[in-house]
Amino acid sequence: MRRRNRLTGGIELHQLRLLHPLPPLATGRCKSGDRWSSVAARCAVSFSSICSIELAYTLWSPYTIYYAFSMFGQILLCLSAVYQIFQKGVQLGSMFHFIFYGSNLAAALILARNAYNWPLLIKSIEEIENQLPYFRRNFRTIITLTTALMLANCAVEHILFVAHGLIIAYSCDPDNVIDIYLKLYKASIYEFTRGSAWRWVVTEIFTLQGSFNYSYNDFIMVLVSLYLSEYFLVHNKRLKKAVQQVQRYIDQVKTIKIAISGLDFFYVTRGTILTELEHSIIDFSCDKCLGHELYTIVRLPLHLKDESQ
Missing domain, CATH: 1.10.150 (DNA polymerase; domain 1)
Structure with a gap:
């Protein structure tokens, strides 16, 4: 007998593509006897219990607002880098900002694509894992610590970068720290945020999100490598x-x-x-x-x- 999905009203996972174009992911609880379905799911998304039958696409989620805000910021930063190239021509600084913000936007789109295919991916992984031997008991701890360290490293890297820039800007002109910082390190958006503290704060939030997006591919590669290494071990x-x-x-x-x-x-x-x-x-x-x-x-x-x- 086919098991009914209470989140999708009995609709099969492969039919969800026709219902929702690109929404975030919603999850539900599984029975305690169900296996862990995916290392990436339980670590990257921090689910404590997950099963493919409980996954579905939905726009009714607070993550929708957050993702829309993040995508808007990455598009805005990328367009500002393109505008800088047209204004000042091809220079080292303008190309650096374009590559950085462009890669952040590409990573955000890849993240959206992975979220779009996530239920089907979890279903496939779950079918494979049902035929594999169980992992070691401490494997979940290893993955969790690796995830925490990589995310903390990304946050610390960005904080140190901002602190270093503010220190240099303060040494140049203590009365105009933000403008000097933006002119030195955010030249592509300097004209749009000059003289406005709240615009600078919003820009830093967008940049912080871009830093996490930039590290997303490396993060997934590390998790997959650990997953495969444990399986072959x-x-x-x-x-x-x-x-x-x-x-x-x-x-x-x-x-x-x-x-x-x-x-x-x-x-x-x-x-x-x-x-x-x-x-x-x-x-x-x-x-x-x-x-x-x-x-x-x-x-x-x-x-x-x-x-x-």
């Missing part, structure tokens, strides 16, 4: 145990000697051993596909050995 560990178990059964076949018609007894022993082998591999790897592949690989040389005899 667990996979190789279980595979090593399975191979040792396989070798033990193969050695038993090679060393056993009983005075019964040799070939017939070997067929009986081989069938018994391969049956035990298949179950042991599945138990070690928690993956039926992997167990089937190893079973086929090990079965081939034994089968050839029979034919050679």
